Amino acid sequence: MSAGQGHAAGRKPGRALVTGGAHGLGAAFVRRLLAEGCEVTVLDKDPAGIDTAQVDFIRCDLASRESLDRTLPDLVTAGPYDLVILNAGINATGRFEDISAEAHLEILRVNAEAPMVIASRLLGTGAFTPSATLGFVSSLSHFTGYPGGASYAASKDVLAVHAKGLRAVAARKGVGITVAFPGPLRTAHAERHAPKGADASRRMDPDLAAIQILADMLSGRKTSVPGRATHAFAIAGRLMPRTVTALMRRLIYRRLVC
Amino acid sequence: MTGSVTRSGARRILITGGTSGLGLAVAKKLARHHKLLLSGRKSQIEMAGALPRGAGYIVADQRDPERSTEVLLRGIRDFGWDSLDNAVLNAGVGFAPADGLDGPEAIRETLDVNLVAAMLQAQALFPLLAKSRGTLTFIGSVAHTGSATFPAYAASKAGLHGLARSLRSEWGGRVSVQVLHPGPTKTDMHAKAGHDPGRMRALFLEPGDVAAMMASAIASRRSPVTLSWLRYLSGGAYLGRRL
Ligand SMILES: NC(=O)c1ccc[n+]([C@@H]2O[C@H](COP(=O)([O-])OP(=O)(O)OC[C@H]3O[C@@H](n4cnc5c(N)ncnc54)[C@H](OP(=O)(O)O)[C@@H]3O)[C@@H](O)[C@H]2O)c1
Numbered sequence: 001m002s003a004g005q006g007h008a009a010g011r012k013p014g015r016a017l018v019t020g021g022a023h024g025l026g027a028a029f030v031r032r033l034l035a036e037g038c039e040v041t042v043l044d045k046d047p048a049g050i051d052t053a054q055v056d057f058i059r060c061d062l063a064s065r066e067s068l069d070r071t072l073p074d075l076v077t078a079g080p081y082d083l084v085i086l087n088a089g090i091n092a093t094g095r096f097e098d099i100s101a102e103a104h105l106e107i108l109r110v111n112a113e114a115p116m117v118i119a120s121r122l123l124g125t126g127a128f129t130p131s132a133t134l135g136f137v138s139s140l141s142h143f144t145g146y147p148g149g150a151s152y153a154a155s156k157d158v159l160a161v162h163a164k165g166l167r168a169v170a171a172r173k174g175v176g177i178t179v180a181f182p183g184p185l186r187t188a189h190a191e192r193h194a195p196k197g198a199d200a201s202r203r204m205d206p207d208l209a210a211i212q213i214l215a216d217m218l219s220g221r222k223t224s225v226p227g228r229a230t231h232a233f234a235i236a237g238r239l240m241p242r243t244v245t246a247l248m249r250r251l252i253y254r255r256l257v258c
Numbered sequence: 259m260t261g262s263v264t265r266s267g268a269r270r271i272l273i274t275g276g277t278s279g280l281g282l283a284v285a286k287k288l289a290r291h292h293k294l295l296l297s298g299r300k301s302q303i304e305m306a307g308a309l310p311r312g313a314g315y316i317v318a319d320q321r322d323p324e325r326s327t328e329v330l331l332r333g334i335r336d337f338g339w340d341s342l343d344n345a346v347l348n349a350g351v352g353f354a355p356a357d358g359l360d361g362p363e364a365i366r367e368t369l370d371v372n373l374v375a376a377m378l379q380a381q382a383l384f385p386l387l388a389k390s391r392g393t394l395t396f397i398g399s400v401a402h403t404g405s406a407t408f409p410a411y412a413a414s415k416a417g418l419h420g421l422a423r424s425l426r427s428e429w430g431g432r433v434s435v436q437v438l439h440p441g442p443t444k445t446d447m448h449a450k451a452g453h454d455p456g457r458m459r460a461l462f463l464e465p466g467d468v469a470a471m472m473a474s475a476i477a478s479r480r481s482p483v484t485l486s487w488l489r490y491l492s493g494g495a496y497l498g499r500r501l
Binding site for chain 1: 324365374381382406409
């Protein structure tokens with residue numbers, strides 16, 4: 001199962017960092033890591049929803065370069081980490097031309113630029129323990145395209161391909177890289193951006209997704225595509241990119257803009 | 259500056275990053291039959307003698323994506339254009355970090371110039387392109403699948419690839435969206451990036467040949483299109499459609 005990057009399967013991380021850990025999939029990662037007895041640092045914009053007795057909280061707005069630059073030294077000193085999950089992400093859906101330029105810009109900053117800056121800095125400063133894991137949360141849209149969320153899709157492609165480019169330099173430092181490609185999850189984020197009337201029960205439970213992604217990260221897999229339906233979609237998107245993007249247009253875009 | 263004669267079939271074409279390399283090569287190729295407006299970071303004075311005949315020029319530094327998009331829009335209006343047949347979003351920078359890890363400045367500049375500015379331009383130019391059912395072309399790179407030498411550059415090109423894929427679907431029937439991925443070409447880009455390809459450079463394509471392949475790929479409106487030796491050897495620089 002595991003495409004080995006030199007990790008023992010089922011390894012337990014001692015110290016972890018999760019960005020965007022206050023809500024959604026990030027919060028599910030945090031719950032799971034705490035249950036495993038990890039020390040967890042959470043980076044998020046707002047501590048609401050965080051039990052600061054249980055985790056170290058670092059406040060940072062990833063949309064702001066100043067805020068991130070101020071935070072970077074603290075992130076380094078809070079290490080060294082056994083596991084870092086760059087998970088924070090935002091979205092805006094609708095017609096590309098109707099979404100404000102500021103929103104498009106912010107999506108690129110939060111979803112792509114900030115995790116690239118954090119990853120490069122942590123790798124450059126030796127903020128990892130030997131044989132640690134650096135995880136990136138991209139999206140199923142990397143395989144399918146996302147009409148109705150074009151800037152979001154672009155940001156997640158940036159992240160996935162940057163992670164791939166960092167693999168060799170990370171490996172030289174003993175750090176394994178895993179990129180996760182979750183599909184629609186039953187989170188408030190997905191709720192806000194799904195077309196009206198979409199069936200929430202078909203979206204994956206974030207706790208289940210977090211368990212699967214963590215297992216893949218800790219066993220050194222290069223990619224993680226949680227859930228059978230997500231997996232099937234990803235493979236179809238690889239084999240028939242045009243057909244699958246056309247299907248996404250029918251399933252999402254047309255329902256979003258009508 | 260609107261010096262070019264209007265003839266039937268002449269298209270209004272905007273090319274960003276038109277001051278050197280591939281952008282300038284494709285501009286020279288198209289200047290004979292079409293009306294051109296170029297943009298770049300260089301000043302009007304630096305570009306005075308270098309522009310193809312009749313072409314206009316706008317100074318727009320894409321390191322500030324929002325401002326440069328406004329400047330570009332104003333420049334198009336001042337040139338007297340109220341529609342566009344083609345926009346070729348070609349401006350780009352890259353860095354080859356010594357230890358394989360880009361610093362924050364390099365990451366930010368690469369994303370801003372290559373991706374964020376192109377994204378905001380796409381949005382701002384949409385009404386002009388829609389008026390003439392035009393074509394929006396992003397210039398990507400074969401590196402869009404990932405690179406350990408230029409990690410942030412490759413990532414920015416992956417973003418363009420993904421943006422084109424989704425936008426092409428959204429805008430189908432109104433504006434054609436495409437992404438072209440050139441292979442390594444003998445322009446100044448590698449020197450500017452601080453990367454010496456050494457003897458590999460002998461294997462790079464000539465800018466004129468890549469520009470010819472770009473022109474026919476633009477006319478075809480297909481996407482994505484890879485512009486490499488394979489296409490070149492199968493006649494990609496000589497055969498195919500013309501704009
Ligand atoms: N050469 C290759 O091997 C290769 C391969 C694949 C893809 N590409 C892509 O092809 C495109 C053209 O590259 P090239 O090889 O022709 O390189 P180039 O000769 O360096 O040309 C780059 C162009 O982008 C402009 N530019 C750079 N930074 C800018 C900024 N901040 N604001 C506005 N314009 C800016 C430059 O304008 P100024 O001169 O005014 O600064 C210049 O016109 C790029 O998108 C590149 O990524 C090149």
